[in-house]
Amino acid sequence: MDSNTRILADRLANIVGPRHVKTGASELLVYENDGLPGYHKRPRLFVAPGNREEAIAVVQALAAANAPWVARGAGTGLSGGSLADGVVMIGMQRMRRILAIDPEARSATVEPGVVNVSLTKAATPFGLHYAPDPSSQAACTIGGNVAENAGGPHCLKYGVTLNHVLAATVVLPDGELLELRTPDADAVGFDLLGAFVGSEGCFGLAVDITVRLTPNPERICTMLADFTTVDGAADAVSTIIAAGIVPAALELVDAGTIAAVEASIYAAGYPTDAAACLLVEVDGPAAGLDDDVAEITRHCTAAGARSVKTATDAAARAKLWQGRKKAFGAMGRVAPTLAVQDAVVPRTRLAPVLREVARIAEKHGIRVCNVFHAGDGNLHPNIPYNGHDSAEAARVHAACDEIMAACIAEGGSITGEHGVGLDKLPYMEDLFTPDSLDAMCRLRDAWDPARRANPGKVVPVHRCREWMATPAARS
Amino acid sequence: MDGHAGGPVMTGTSSLAAPRSVAELADIVRDARAAVQRLRVVAGGTWSDAGTPASRIRADATPVSLRELRGVVAYVPGDLTLTVRAGTTLAELDAICAEHNQWCTLTPWGGNHGTVGATFATATNGPLARALGRPRDIALGLEFVDGLATTVRGGGRVVKNVAGFDLTRLLVGSFGALGVITEVTVRLRARPAVDRTWIVACEPGAAADIRRGAITPLAVEPLSAASAAALNAEVGALLVRFAGNAALVSAAERMLRALGSLTECEASAWSLVRETNAPVRSIEQDALALPLARRIKERFDPAAILNPGVLGESA
Incomplete structure (x- = not known):
């Protein structure tokens, strides 16, 4: 370890306590990966703040040292967003307190390290839940979800993370503290919270997040439709949506997935001779739900479904979902x-x-x-x-x-x-024009002029003109 | 976009420029930047009323109209997405979607006279916002010409997308101060099978109960004096809308009946209510007081030529 890193580690240890700063190679090994296979990037050092004040002080200390950093939630990300290649990693897993649940306002304020499903568990006594449900919800954190604008099966009806974040306290990479909230319909101003959600850790570090909680539906019905062709299943998807029904979730599993799932301990009873199955869930008030189920069944049958199984009790529904939610684990056997x-x-x-x-x-x-x-x-x-x-x-x-x-x-x-x-960095240039990529760079530069937060992610650096053109910025 | 023959349409005494293509618009912005000529973005002109942020735009700004940039760019009804040029009016958008029994749920306060571009630029909500999303939830992607005269695209044309930093959310509600929106891709919805509206004569406090009831209403709005007069109803009565399948809406009607007497009306009542309630914005604050907001403005419009003053900044 070089002397600058030693000095920085000592400074951070003064803020969070020496136990929560890791510098040794073996200690850092666990932080070399996230959910993206094939990459190993060793952080310069690891620091885990225990509360909001410590997190702010850590970012300010890194600003003072002009040290780039990457924030990490649970490390379940699938795009390599939290990989820290020789830069400081800020681990948020100690900040896992639910600060407030307001059942009247149907909102919760949490520290960013709160695990997604923990929030739903805490909200359950109030008849509420946190709607965005990535498949990793048993492990992933709300902070990571905000950084990635995470989705999940039920986002079809309820919207993605962006639609559920009401406010956030963010420390900018230069150490300034900002309170961001969803724009007031009566006021005039930029939607900074909208820009922050999904900024993949490049705009700053959220130290607390307020999210909307959603009332639990009165009734839920899960259906499994099996098809002998993938085309048939895909057609059914389009006709269901076009009919104006908004299912809570509408998932497709193909023969390869069914084979992996049914051979594993997560076997869900999916027909192994099907080319594809649709898992369709409708939820909401009891009134009218059966009619939606009947209509979805009709659409599936018309598109060639051999059978449509319906489950309403919790155990049967959980079994149907198990194959979908644990599909990734089942593929581990393959x-x-x-x-x-x-x-x-x-x-x-x-x-x-x-x-x-x-x-x-x-x-x-x-x-x-x-x-x-x-x-x-x-x-x-x-x-x-x-x-x-x-x-x-x-x-x-x-x-x-x-x-x-x-x-x-x-x-x-x-x-x-x-x-x-x-x-996905290499594909950004296939999707966006150089002018559009440069505009994204300009937006990042406004949040983080020194380019200290999650450097090298999201937009290829060579697409950032101002950055390329300003020699002072390179130092 | 195809260019048209000839230059921008110039009309009137105020040398109103009405570019016919995005390239022409970019030329106008480029020239304006070079000459530090300030521009005022207009389309339907419905935001130029006194009392709105538009009234704060410096008087010496030259109007640039988007009225020639209109019409559908792409519409695949099965995808429930539509890409439309910014100068298209909401009424035109409605007519296009209605042909396929779909709708865009923007339906902002003030009515259907305004344009798609202005509605997103001003993030103007309507009565459906709570149930079906606000402009920031409805925009899937957009194209704009920024103050550097570069043509930029954010987001995309699919309903779910996290590729790149979110220029779409940045532009929605930016009041034309970061760029001129030229095209927007919106999320559409299929028209519900049943869609009914009632005037409910009940306690004003019932609005909150209806919103939080087991069946989520599409809209609940206490009638203002103007709206009540237009609908021949009591001031403070609630206009309530439920949609879905027949069984669901019937259950909602039974629930409403328990709250007060019901008078059913046509869905067009909502057009009346929207037209009699123009959006009101607070105009005292300086949205550029925040250093971050100022840095964003500097990077997208360094010469401060786009709608100068609209954010409350002293120009």
């Missing part, structure tokens, strides 16, 4: 490494894009298991492979490039909920 991909296409282009993904997989001799938010057109082509086999890893990489290109060609996006991070 191969040691899993690339969880993320892209979006217009809903009406699902069927051709899925055919193209299958063609790309075959061409590269890899296996793709699709399990995704079909209602949003948000694909997750998951690729189980052996990361230690460099030839296979290269084929996976080539296939991912082609899958992204196919989604862009259909007018889609390279990420619907996982973020750009490191993984």
Whole structure:
């Protein structure tokens, strides 16, 4: 460790206590990865503030030392957003207090390290829950969710993280403290909170976050429709949405995923001879819900479903969901490494894009298991492979490039909920013009003129003109 | 976008420029920046009333009209997304969507005379905002010409997207001070099977109960004096709207009946109420007082030529 890092570590230890600063190689090993396979980036040092004051003081100390940093929640991110390559890592896992729940206002204020599902558990006695539900919700944090503008199956009806964040206290990379809130309809001013949510840790560090809590539905009904063709399942998705029904969730699992799930301890009773299954959930007031179920059943049958199973009691519903929620774990049986991909296409282009993904997989001799938010057109082509086999890893990489290109060609996006991070950086130039990328750089520069927060993520640095043109900024 | 023959349309005595393409608009902004000629962005002109932030724009700013930049760029009804040029009026947007039994739920206060661009630029809400989203929730992506005369796209045309920093949320509600919005992609909804509206004669406090009831209303609005007069109803009565399938809306009607006497009316009552209630903004504050906001303004409009004064800053 160089002397500057030693001095910085001592300064941070004065703020958070020596136990919460890690500098040794073995101590830092655990922080070299997040949920994105294939990357190992060692932080310069690790610091874990225990409360809001410490977090602010840490960012201010890093500003004084002009030391770049990356914040990390639970490390479940799938785009490499929290990887810290030689820079300071701020771990938020100690800041996991729920500061307030206001059942009247249906809101909660939390520290950023609060685990997503913990908030829902705490809200349950009030008949409320936190709606955004990424598959990693048992581990991921609200702070990480805000950074990535995380989604989840139920975001189809309830909206993504952006739609649920009401306010945040943010310390800017220069140490200034800001209270951001959803813009008042009567006032005039920029939607800074809207810009902050999803900024992938590049705009500042949230030290507390206020989110909306959603009333628990009176009744929930989960359906499983099985199809002999993927096209049939994709068609059913479009007709259900076009009919004006807004299911709480509308997920597609394909044959590869079903095989992995049904062979695992998470077996959910999905028919193993199906080409694809749709998991459809409707929720809300009891009145009219059965009619929605009947209509969805009709649409599925018309699109070629062999059967539509309906579950209303909690145990049967949980079993149907288990296969979807634990699909990633089940794929662990197939191969040691899993690339969880993320892209979006217009809903009406699902069927051709899925055919193209299958063609790309075959061409590269890899296996793709699709399990995704079909209602949003948000694909997750998951690729189980052996990361230690460099030839296979290269084929996976080539296939991912082609899958992204196919989604862009259909007018889609390279990420619907996982973020750009490191993984999607190369595709940003395929999706946005140089002028648009430069505008994003300018927005980041306004928040963080010194480019200290999560350097090198989201927008390729060479696309930032002012940055390139200002020699002083490079030092 | 296709260019048209000839230059921007110039009309009237105030040398109103009405570019016919985004490239022409960019040229105007480029020239204005070079000459430090301030610009006032207008479209439908509905925001130029006194008492709105538009009234604060410096008087010497040259108007640039978006009225020639109108019409649909892309609409695939099955995707429930629509990309439209900013000068399109809300009435035109409604008509386009209605052909496919869909709607854009912006429906802002003030009515349907304004344009898509102005509604997003001013983030103007309407009675459906609470249930179906505000402009920031409805915009999926947009294109704008910033104060550097560069044409920028944020977001995309799909319903879920986290690629890149969120220029869409930045521009929505920025009152044209960061860029001139030229195109917006919006999230549409399928028209509900049943959509009913009642005037409920009840305690004003019932509004909160209805909003928090087991069945979420599409809209609840206490009638102002003007709205009540237009609807021939009591001031303070509630205008309440429920939508969904028939069984759901019937259950909602039974619930409402327990609160007071009901008079059912056409959905057009909402147009009346929106037209009689123009959006009101607080105009005292200086939105650029915050250093972060000032830095953003500097990076998107360094010459301060776009709608100078609209954010309450002293120009």
